[in-house]
Amino acid sequence: MRVQARLLALLAAGGAIALLNAAPVHAQQAPANMMETHAAKSRGTGADANIKTESAPNNPDASVPAPASKGGARTRGAVAVVHVDNRTTLYIKVYLDGSYCGTLPPWGDLYCGVGGGNTTVYGRADYTDGTFTSWGPAVAYVDGTYTWRLWP
Numbered sequence: 001m002r003v004q005a006r007l008l009a010l011l012a013a014g015g016a017i018a019l020l021n022a023a024p025v026h027a028q029q030a031p032a033n034m035m036e037t038h039a040a041k042s043r044g045t046g047a048d049a050n051i052k053t054e055s056a057p058n059n060p061d062a063s064v065p066a067p068a069s070k071g072g073a074r075t076r077g078a079v080a081v082v083h084v085d086n087r088t089t090l091y092i093k094v095y096l097d098g099s100y101c102g103t104l105p106p107w108g109d110l111y112c113g114v115g116g117g118n119t120t121v122y123g124r125a126d127y128t129d130g131t132f133t134s135w136g137p138a139v140a141y142v143d144g145t146y147t148w149r150l151w152p
Contacts, residue, residue, distance in 0.1 A: 037123075041133050079113070080119075082096060083110075083148070087152070096112055096122075117143075118139050119142045121138055
């Protein structure tokens with residue numbers, strides 16, 4: 001009887017220790033800092049709903065303040081950057097939250113500042129026949145530097 005009581009107490013203690021050391025099932029996971037996207041071919045008909053503003057010409061009368069990283073006024077918010085890594089032979093126009101960020105050369109890299117939090121990423125390579133290849137749209141949680149890798 002004493003052996004059974006000791007064995008039962010030992011099993012109960014071991015079970016309690018195992019439960020205390022187990023990770024919670026619903027614990028919040030750290031956000032990913034990278035996404036990889038493969039291309040999707042399109043026929044190129046109609047306007048692209050993923051693009052809100054295209055690249056605009058420069059206005060000689062406009063005054064654009066320098067960002068904090070270039071000697072401008074510092075903001076109180078966190079710095080968030082999307083690093084776009086082109087792993088293709090194509091020139092790709094990059095749009096973040098629907099606004100044009102820049103054109104990425106073949107095998108090149110592009111860095112764009114964004115507001116922290118959820119950011120919609122979209123890339124598009126246009127062809128001379130009117131068709132295009134696209135990446136996204138996809139939503140990425142950006143906190144710090146986020147890498148978006150584009151594959152053919």
